[in-house]
Amino acid sequence: MINVGILDERPIVRAGLELFLAEDRELAFAGHTGDAEDARRLVRDQGIDVLVCALQSSVDVIMATRAESPDLAVLVLSDGPAEELLLKAIRMGAKGHLQTNARRADFLDAIRTVAGGRTYLSASLAEELISGEPAAKAPHEALSEREFQVFMKMAQGKTAGDVSKELSLSIKTVATYRSRVMEKMQLTSNSDLTYYAMKNRLIE
Incomplete structure (x- = not known):
């Protein structure tokens, strides 16, 4: 045991x-x-x-x-x-x-x-x-842990209000993280996030 x-x-x-x-x-x-x-x-x-x-x-x-x-x-x-x-x-x-x-x-x-x-x-x-050297990274691997959390929740269809409640963040802060995610991953919409997450098997 x-x-x-x-x-x-x-x-x-x-x-x-x-x-x-x-x-x-x-x-x-x-x-x-x-x-x-x-x-x-x-x-x-x-x-x-x-x-x-x-x-x-x-x-x-x-x-x-x-x-x-x-x-x-x-x-x-x-x-x-x-x-x-x-x-x-x-x-x-x-x-x-x-x-x-x-x-x-x-x-x-x-x-x-x-x-x-x-x-x-x-x-x-x-x-x-x-x-001792970083492996080649996919775009989502450049995100910080908190950015990745926001990314995953939005990729799953959560609204900014949902993410705010679940992560105990203000909606303004969520919006800031979302902007950083979009910039780092070079995406433009939540549907892009969802497609990316499914394509990379982060969600089903």
């Missing part, structure tokens, strides 16, 4: 991943939290084998648990493409990376992989780590 914990500040993400785990008899859900310090206690008290950890907290958690839980496998979770913080987490000892919108089968496979002592990485991230 593999004991799995979850660290993410978003309750909806924690709940969704917990449901994924509940359907698999080989994985045991050991608890979740939105606080990095509480995650350290969770790892220590619950005998966690794999901690699925939001990118923003990953480096702090790895540093805090390295001495007392050297066998802990940290699987980093992020919404967007590879960025410097993710590369730093991997180099410090995180065992893998998965995007928040990954399929259930990929999520469970990633957990089993890192629990077995192996590394779970995308081909593009592996290339960056090996070469």
Whole structure:
């Protein structure tokens, strides 16, 4: 049995991943939290084998648990493409990376992989780590994590008001992010975003 914990500040993400785990008899859900310090206690008290950890907290958690839980496998979770913080987490000892919108089968496979002592990485991230140079990037990979969040929601047909509520941003801020996305990706409309996301298999 593999004991799995979850660290993410978003309750909806924690709940969704917990449901994924509940359907698999080989994985045991050991608890979740939105606080990095509480995650350290969770790892220590619950005998966690794999901690699925939001990118923003990953480096702090790895540093805090390295001495007392050297066998802990940290699987980093992020919404967007590879960025410097993710590369730093991997180099410090995180065992893998998965995007928040990954399929259930990929999520469970990633957990089993890192629990077995192996590394779970995308081909593009592996290339960056090996070469030390960024791999050739698709337009959406130039987006920041927040820009990528806005992009994905609008590509799924969400309005600016929807995005504002779901990401706790003002509509003006959402509009600013949308403009940046359009400029970086050289697109002109929300339908362009949807077409791009479908063509690149970011949504179905």
